[in-house]
Amino acid sequence: MDMDRLFIAIELPGNIRESLGSVQAVLKNSSARLTHVDPSIIHVTLKFIGDTPHEKTRAVAEALGKIRAAPFSVRVSGISGNNPRRPRVIWARVEDGGKCGILHAAIEDLLSPLGIPRDNRPFVPHATVARVREFHPDLPGIIRPLSDRGFGEGFVDRVVLKKSTLTFRGPVYEDIAEVLLEEDSP
Numbered sequence: 001m002d003m004d005r006l007f008i009a010i011e012l013p014g015n016i017r018e019s020l021g022s023v024q025a026v027l028k029n030s031s032a033r034l035t036h037v038d039p040s041i042i043h044v045t046l047k048f049i050g051d052t053p054h055e056k057t058r059a060v061a062e063a064l065g066k067i068r069a070a071p072f073s074v075r076v077s078g079i080s081g082n083n084p085r086r087p088r089v090i091w092a093r094v095e096d097g098g099k100c101g102i103l104h105a106a107i108e109d110l111l112s113p114l115g116i117p118r119d120n121r122p123f124v125p126h127a128t129v130a131r132v133r134e135f136h137p138d139l140p141g142i143i144r145p146l147s148d149r150g151f152g153e154g155f156v157d158r159v160v161l162k163k164s165t166l167t168f169r170g171p172v173y174e175d176i177a178e179v180l181l182e183e184d185s186p
Contacts, residue, residue, distance in 0.1 A: 013154035079146035
């Protein structure tokens, strides 16, 4: 059976992605083994779906088309990790007045009838900058000075269903569907 590895995301403006990319030079000072996310594909994941039968991908895209939300602004700042003492993921905070959380909840409601399980962890909007392959004790000290650094503001006007193909050079993303956020939505 053909499977698509799917996730739903919002794109960040180029200036924010470039600014986040500059953090990677600082992170290279750590002795930890990190896999850096290519700045051109840094995004905010609203829902990771994972392996999905190819024939179900269309149903996911159709369900996503029912999202009703207004465009909104985001501010990206502060590098931290998913665990302050021993992070596995290094990310930037996304501040949006709760808008990503509202989108996440709407997506959960739309996909649940398709048999896609709801997330069992609280949703925290973030943009992943690097993944920790091998931890080193110097990493938290290198991250700490980046904790209040700003990376820019931007406008979110769409949600994108993406297919991820894992390659030895890193993931390759393909846009499957996109939903424009409309001004007259609640």
